Amino acid sequence: MGDWEGVRLHVVTGKGGTGKTTVASSLAIALASNRRRVLLVEVEERQGLAQLFDVAPLTYAEHRIATAPGGGEVHGLAIDVREAMHEYLDMFYRLGRAGRALDRVGFVEFATTIAPGLRDVLLTGKTYEAVKRTRENGEYVYDAVVLDAPPTGRITRFLDVTTSVSSLARVGPVHRQASSITAWLHSPRTAVHVVTLLEEMPVQETIDAIGELERVKIPVGAVIVNQVRRPHLAGQHRVAAQRGELDRDDVAAGLRAAALPDDAALVDQLCTEAAEHADRLDLEQDARKDLMRLDRPMYDLPHLPAGIDPTALYEFAETLSEQGAA
CATH class of the missing domain: 3.40.50.300 (P-loop containing nucleotide triphosphate hydrolases)
Structure with a gap:
């Protein structure tokens, strides 16, 4: 077992x-x-x-x-x-x-x-x-x-x-x-x-x-x-999102590639959500560190x-x- x-x-x-x-x-x-x-x-x-x-x-x-x-x-x-x-x-x-x-x-x-x-x-x-x-x-x-x-x-x-x-x-x-x-x-x-x-x-x-x-x-x-x-940001993109420094042109290009409108309001919304997601990832990382200190087997469910x-x-x-x- x-x-x-x-x-x-x-x-x-x-x-x-x-x-x-x-x-x-x-x-x-x-x-x-x-x-x-x-x-x-x-x-x-x-x-x-x-x-x-x-x-x-x-x-x-x-x-x-x-x-x-x-x-x-x-x-x-x-x-x-x-x-x-x-x-x-x-x-x-x-x-x-x-x-x-x-x-x-x-x-x-x-x-x-x-x-x-x-x-x-x-x-x-x-x-x-x-x-x-x-x-x-x-x-x-x-x-x-x-x-x-x-x-x-x-x-x-x-x-x-x-x-x-x-x-x-x-x-x-x-x-x-x-x-x-x-x-x-x-x-x-x-x-x-x-x-x-x-x-x-x-x-x-x-x-x-x-x-x-x-x-x-x-x-x-x-x-x-x-x-x-599942994290949607990693590495330099995660850091840039937290600092509010994501490349807006890249975000707009991604929207166009997905056949979505690339107007400024939507780009602003996505940049805000990306920053919030990056902050959440940091909080989850800290929470996991606290749990790991318990020194117990740990299983993840999605x-x-x-x-x-x-x-x-x-x-x-x-x-x-x-x-x-x-």
């Missing part, structure tokens, strides 16, 4: 708007190539995976949502807190239907409101169960699990379930479950990948999130730079002006594979 041999749980996070759901989906396809079986999990109740893969809304049941190159399969699961609580009560307390009866009096909402950490334990606990699940012959049901996790602003709190339940229980099933989850999340079998853009705020959130994850000793995976734009559809997910999966992600 490329750079992540031995990793079974891939957690994908990122600042809102960086495309973490797109990246998580593409990574799942990449990991599922060559007849592997991967589970893609979402926990934010947004049905983002269903929209991306153009399938029916996901439920609290695992269904195949895509095939991967070489005969692999990607299955999808949307974890619902209420269903996870029912399953938990039945698994650890054998309540069966009685557990669902509690929901009629608002037990689940009450419990997760007074103990917010419980919600995260339920979400990570269901993911943990899927990662560990085996067939009768002892083989894992899934070769890997990809978790489309909450944004960077709360990823450490979400994954650091021991802290989340410290005020809930010091003994009993809740504590034991949290301890098992914690052991897995802090082991080399987990990697947290952070999605970012080459912009100041996403890069700073990436740096902060990785620092927090390292502080609580949760393994950090790759930095995935999304929406990378900006697609036409938007994201299922075909784009497969293109991204191939790009990630070529860079060593799978």
